Amino acid sequence: MEECPLPGENKGKEVAPQRILVTGGAGYIGSHTCKQLHLAGFEPVTYDDLSRGHISLVRYGPFLQGRLHDRKALRAALNEVQPIACMHFAAFAYVAESVSNPELYYENNVAGSLALLQELVAANVKLLVFSSTCAVYGQADKVPIGEDEPKRPLSPYGRSKLIVEEMLADFDRAHALRSVSLRYFNACGADLDGEIGEIHDPEPHIVPRALMAATGTIPHFEVLGVDYPTLDGTAVRDYTHVIDLAQAHVAALHYLLNGGATDSMNLGIGRGYSVREVLDSVERVTGLKIPIKIGPRREGDPAEVTANPTKARRILGFEPKYTDLDVMVQTAWRWFRRHHDSRT
Numbered sequence: 001m002e003e004c005p006l007p008g009e010n011k012g013k014e015v016a017p018q019r020i021l022v023t024g025g026a027g028y029i030g031s032h033t034c035k036q037l038h039l040a041g042f043e044p045v046t047y048d049d050l051s052r053g054h055i056s057l058v059r060y061g062p063f064l065q066g067r068l069h070d071r072k073a074l075r076a077a078l079n080e081v082q083p084i085a086c087m088h089f090a091a092f093a094y095v096a097e098s099v100s101n102p103e104l105y106y107e108n109n110v111a112g113s114l115a116l117l118q119e120l121v122a123a124n125v126k127l128l129v130f131s132s133t134c135a136v137y138g139q140a141d142k143v144p145i146g147e148d149e150p151k152r153p154l155s156p157y158g159r160s161k162l163i164v165e166e167m168l169a170d171f172d173r174a175h176a177l178r179s180v181s182l183r184y185f186n187a188c189g190a191d192l193d194g195e196i197g198e199i200h201d202p203e204p205h206i207v208p209r210a211l212m213a214a215t216g217t218i219p220h221f222e223v224l225g226v227d228y229p230t231l232d233g234t235a236v237r238d239y240t241h242v243i244d245l246a247q248a249h250v251a252a253l254h255y256l257l258n259g260g261a262t263d264s265m266n267l268g269i270g271r272g273y274s275v276r277e278v279l280d281s282v283e284r285v286t287g288l289k290i291p292i293k294i295g296p297r298r299e300g301d302p303a304e305v306t307a308n309p310t311k312a313r314r315i316l317g318f319e320p321k322y323t324d325l326d327v328m329v330q331t332a333w334r335w336f337r338r339h340h341d342s343r344t
């Protein structure tokens with residue numbers, strides 16, 4: 001297959017940047033990826049219905065408001081933008097909500113993705129990078145988790161993502177739509193310049209919740225389980241800085257542009273931090289004490305979930321740079337203060 005010119009290769013000639021349609025670009029990981037796409041010479045065009053996103057996070061390219069299921073709006077967007085590829089972040093991502101309201105997740109994540117894939121094929125856009133998740137594995141038999149481990153998602157959320165991965169394999173066979181599904185473990189941190197960061201409501205993720213508890217935004221941080229068979233008894237997870245995730249999307253795009261085949265791969269740093277280690281880091285970085293409440297383990301929460309990222313390293317050259325826990329927390333803290341100051 002013919003190699004596509006890389007951004008910057010056409011120096012001297014006036015060339016418009018190649019556009020990428022970014023669904024969910026007004027969300028946390030999507031907005032950081034828009035910045036990295038912009039820095040790499042692409043033009044990210046966000047397509048988002050703002051159901052859970054924020055217009056203030058759309059800073060690096062145009063914005064089109066629309067829902068995945070709105071075929072007319074999506075078709076018009078594809079017609080106007082003429083993207084060379086799509087990055088698909090738009091989804092709902094609360095595990096507990098998906099258990100109590102599965103139809104919402106199949107409707108939004110599965111039916112929404114199907115509408116997108118059909119419109120992409122109709123518009124002849126044949127490259128896609130998809131936000132998948134380690135939730136597709138469920139309770140893995142061993143850690144670190146490799147891509148070949150059995151896929152036994154424990155929640156409708158995890159199942160909705162696995163179904164889309166399978167749809168993508170079918171769309172490649174039938175319509176030559178090539179894709180990379182990136183299975184993130186736990187995203188954290190924020191933009192190094194403090195321009196964008198994480199905004200979820202409610203906020204389920206550990207670092208922002210610990211910051212909320214440290215600053216009195218919530219009364220305490222609840223540690224769910226201190227009797228796991230881990231070094232300090234608390235659960236261990238693989239945390240990946242959002243900038244490393246965002247850069248992996250740009251690498252996946254280059255891989256597809258250079259003829260890469262449809263594939264799925266883990267994005268994690270390959271080592272875990274315990275809840276206790278994260279809380280210690282938040283206290284160190286902020287200089288504040290976190291009020292803690294100890295609760296029981298949550299059903300179905302494994303002791304340790306870490307990624308084997310060897311495949312992404314081999315195929316995408318994925319070498320995460322911001323693996324130090326204090327750096328992850330420092331960037332999140334800078335964003336947290338800025339965001340909260342701007343709201344008061």
Ligand SMILES: NC(=O)c1ccc[n+]([C@@H]2O[C@H](COP(=O)([O-])OP(=O)(O)OC[C@H]3O[C@@H](n4cnc5c(N)ncnc54)[C@H](O)[C@@H]3O)[C@@H](O)[C@H]2O)c1
Nearest residue numbers: 024026027028029049051052053067068090091093131187
């Ligand atoms: N945050 C994590 O740690 C994590 C881990 C694994 C996978 N993921 C996946 O990564 C993706 C992005 O996660 P995030 O944390 O940035 O989420 P987010 O909620 O911050 O962003 C999702 C964006 O998608 C938009 N959206 C949702 N449904 C839509 C629809 N039907 N039409 C148009 N727009 C819609 C929302 O408005 C929001 O801006 C999601 O697909 C999520 O499942 C996230």
